[in-house]
Amino acid sequence: MSEQALGIVLFLLFVAATLGITFWASRHTKSAADFYAGGRSFSPVQNGLAIGGDYMSAASFLGIAGIIALYGYDGFLYSIGFLVAWLVALLLVAELMRNSGKYTMADVLAFRMSPRPVRTAAGVSTIVVSIFYLLAQMVGAGALVGLLFGITSDEGKAGTIVVVGVLMIIYVVVGGMKGTTWVQIVKAVLLMGGAALVTIMVLAHFGFNLSEVLGTAAAQSDKGGAFLEPGLRYGTEAAGLVGKLDLISLGLALVLGTAGLPHILIRFYTVPTAKDARKSVIWGIGIIGVFYLLTLVLGFGAAALVGSKAISAQNAAGNTAAPQLAEKVGQIIFGDVGGTILLAIIAAVAFATILAVVAGLTLASSSSFAHDLYAHVFKRGTATDQQEVRVARIAAFAIGAVSIVLGIFAQSLNVAFLVALAFAVAASGNLPAIIYSLFWKRFNTTGAVSAIYGGLGSALFLVIFSPVVSSKKTSLFPTADFHWFPLDNPGLVSIPIGFLAGYIGTVLSKEYNAAKYAEIEVRSLTGAGAEKAVTH
Amino acid sequence: MATRHDESSVYEQMQASPDFQELRRRYRSWAFPVTIAFLVWYLLYVILSGFARDFMGTKVFGNINVALIFGILQFVSTFLIAWGYSRHAARKLDPLSDKLRADIEGGTHE
Numbered sequence: 141m142s143e144q145a146l147g148i149v150l151f152l153l154f155v156a157a158t159l160g161i162t163f164w165a166s167r168h169t170k171s172a173a174d175f176y177a178g179g180r181s182f183s184p185v186q187n188g189l190a191i192g193g194d195y196m197s198a199a200s201f202l203g204i205a206g207i208i209a210l211y212g213y214d215g216f217l218y219s220i221g222f223l224v225a226w227l228v229a230l231l232l233v234a235e236l237m238r239n240s241g242k243y244t245m246a247d248v249l250a251f252r253m254s255p256r257p258v259r260t261a262a263g264v265s266t267i268v269v270s271i272f273y274l275l276a277q278m279v280g281a282g283a284l285v286g287l288l289f290g291i292t293s294d295e296g297k298a299g300t301i302v303v304v305g306v307l308m309i310i311y312v313v314v315g316g317m318k319g320t321t322w323v324q325i326v327k328a329v330l331l332m333g334g335a336a337l338v339t340i341m342v343l344a345h346f347g348f349n350l351s352e353v354l355g356t357a358a359a360q361s362d363k364g365g366a367f368l369e370p371g372l373r374y375g376t377e378a379a380g381l382v383g384k385l386d387l388i389s390l391g392l393a394l395v396l397g398t399a400g401l402p403h404i405l406i407r408f409y410t411v412p413t414a415k416d417a418r419k420s421v422i423w424g425i426g427i428i429g430v431f432y433l434l435t436l437v438l439g440f441g442a443a444a445l446v447g448s449k450a451i452s453a454q455n456a457a458g459n460t461a462a463p464q465l466a467e468k469v470g471q472i473i474f475g476d477v478g479g480t481i482l483l484a485i486i487a488a489v490a491f492a493t494i495l496a497v498v499a500g501l502t503l504a505s506s507s508s509f510a511h512d513l514y515a516h517v518f519k520r521g522t523a524t525d526q527q528e529v530r531v532a533r534i535a536a537f538a539i540g541a542v543s544i545v546l547g548i549f550a551q552s553l554n555v556a557f558l559v560a561l562a563f564a565v566a567a568s569g570n571l572p573a574i575i576y577s578l579f580w581k582r583f584n585t586t587g588a589v590s591a592i593y594g595g596l597g598s599a600l601f602l603v604i605f606s607p608v609v610s611s612k613k614t615s616l617f618p619t620a621d622f623h624w625f626p627l628d629n630p631g632l633v634s635i636p637i638g639f640l641a642g643y644i645g646t647v648l649s650k651e652y653n654a655a656k657y658a659e660i661e662v663r664s665l666t667g668a669g670a671e672k673a674v675t676h
Numbered sequence: 677m678a679t680r681h682d683e684s685s686v687y688e689q690m691q692a693s694p695d696f697q698e699l700r701r702r703y704r705s706w707a708f709p710v711t712i713a714f715l716v717w718y719l720l721y722v723i724l725s726g727f728a729r730d731f732m733g734t735k736v737f738g739n740i741n742v743a744l745i746f747g748i749l750q751f752v753s754t755f756l757i758a759w760g761y762s763r764h765a766a767r768k769l770d771p772l773s774d775k776l777r778a779d780i781e782g783g784t785h786e
Contacts, residue, residue: 149772163698183732193752211742213744216744216747217722217725217747220718220721220747220750220751221718221722223750223751223754224714224718224754224756226754227714227754227757227758228711230758230761231685231707231710231711231757231761232711233705248759252759257711350740351719351737351738351740352738352739353741354739354740354744355738355739358739360729365735365741366733367741368733368739368741368743368744369729369732369733369741370725370726370729370732371725371726371729375726377729384726384727386724387722387725388719388722388723388726391718391719392719392724395715395718406732415765415770418761418762419762421758422758422759422762424759425758426755429751429754429755431752433751493712494745542747643785654688655684655685655687655688656699658685658687658691659685659686659687661700662687662690662691662776662780663687665699665700665703665773665779666690666695666696666699666773666776666780667781668690668691668776668780668781669781
């Protein structure tokens with residue numbers, strides 16, 4: 141059996157198992173709290189794994205391992221930003237959000253504000269962030285799966301995007317949050333297991349001597365010691381001061397973006413209490429932290445054993461470094477059959493990773509559409525639970541369909557920047573609104589709307605005129621040049637704009653509701669009146 | 677719960693109570709300074725990665741250089757802060773917030 145066939149069989153096993161779980165979950169999904177928040181009955185360990193499942197995207201697994209394999213140390217900068225970011229979520233957001241919200245990010249933002257403008261802004265921002273992220277994953281899926289399973293034609297890649305899209309629609313429409321959470325849990329366990337297996341084999345090959353791995357990687361890279369230092373990928377000396385500011389901009393967006401990502405925020409609603417939300421974030425930090433330490437070994441291991449030439453020959457961005465390493469180290473230790481099996485396992489895990497993340501994003505955006513825009517803006521809070529859930533399911537279907545079409549259309553474009561952009565928008569628009577809502581007495585409707593539109597708008601505006609959209613070989617439109625903003629990542633400018641817009645908007649308006657602030661402050665810290673877990 | 681003679685809500689009374697003020701102080705006096713500290717510590721790492729490459733490239737032992745150790749220390753500090761917060765919350769925040777929640781929820785069901 142070829143590795144492609146074996147990989148497809150393993151992947152089909154994953155699909156069969158997760159679809160089974162999804163249909164099982166659908167029988168336990170009756171109320172809106174079930175659909176949006178999985179009945180709030182997951183344990184901290186389960187939700188911690190699901191947090192890892194939602195967060196460890198193909199971009200962070202294959203992408204970071206690939207950056208390390210090709211550019212050395214700089215991939216590690218990404219991992220560290222992604223990990224430290226969880227402290228913002230743990231210390232400032234998770235518990236307070238669980239205590240004062242219900243289903244979406246907007247529940248907290250609109251709590252003491254005029255609901256329609258704030259929910260509209262939060263809904264728009266949620267859907268924009270989620271669709272960017274979704275699109276990057278879908279396009280990545282087409283390219284990657286094509287490579288792993290030997291599908292090279294454009295029709296074949298489009299077919300892959302359709303398969304990914306249809307499966308994610310089924311997970312969300314049928315299983316809701318309960319089904320989607322279980323998909324995340326299964327995926328997180330498989331991903332951790334696969335990454336740990338390959339890491340141990342790499343370390344074993346080098347006699348469990350990390351310094352040896354690094355030395356071989358540096359020697360193979362023909363960049364020598366520089367391969368183990370920052371500066372080959374981000375903020376290169378050639379790019380000068382602008383490049384270094386870009387590095388800081390990216391670092392800021394990574395560390396402040398996580399706690400503003402809608403698909404991450406709704407995870408805090410799936411557990412019974414704020415205490416459980418805290419515990420699940422701590423589990424998540426442990427799982428994600430260990431995972432990024434594994435990718436460090438995978439990346440340098442791939443550079444040492446596969447070599448950057450063989451990796452960039454397969455995929456210029458290095459996305460296939462981890463699967464190539466699995467094949468190589470399997471061959472070295474167990475012979476050709478071992479290499480085939482290990483490659484198939486990692487390929488199937490990579491596909492599962494993409495599927496789980498896109499399902500989480502589809503759920504977040506359709507929940508926000510149904511709960512924020514439909515139920516509270518269009519129906520002014522008069523929609524019943526059944527109507528809301530029906531609209532959420534239709535929205536999931538529509539968002540899925542749109543992202544399949546966009547994914548196919550964007551196939552040949554370089555959309556990898558959309559992940560960093562999603563983090564920048566989340567950090568610039570959502571995070572200021574969340575932090576002000578929870579901690580600033582004077583904050584009001586104008587402030588919330590200004591923060592979200594100011595942050596979202598400035599991030600988008602700056603990116604359109606940045607080198608990632610035009611002027612470079614790797615740009616979205618490589619042949620055009622209408623850029624004037626020098627940085628790839630807008631965070632350094634747009635995050636302060638978001639916070640400043642929220643401040644100015646607030647002080648320009650006289651509106652202020654002391655009673656509602658007392659309510660959200662007391663509720664968020666004590667958990668009084670918090671939404672309870674559903675018991676069936 | 678204090679008696680309610682005025683127009684203010686149960687939440688406003690709770691917000692003004694010494695117990696709640698103490699809970700708020702215990703939460704904020706831990707979470708806010710630590711947030712500033714880890715953000716500064718992280719930004720220091722990012723800025724050194726951009727502007728102090730000779731220092732970051734200094735080899736400490738074998739092929740392990742300052743950049744790698746600094747990076748691993750970011751992991752260590754993240755794990756330590758997460759552990760420290762969970763300890764602080766379990767000892768100083770949870771008992772008080774449980775008590776206040778019981779006060780409010782007992783009060784509203786009268």
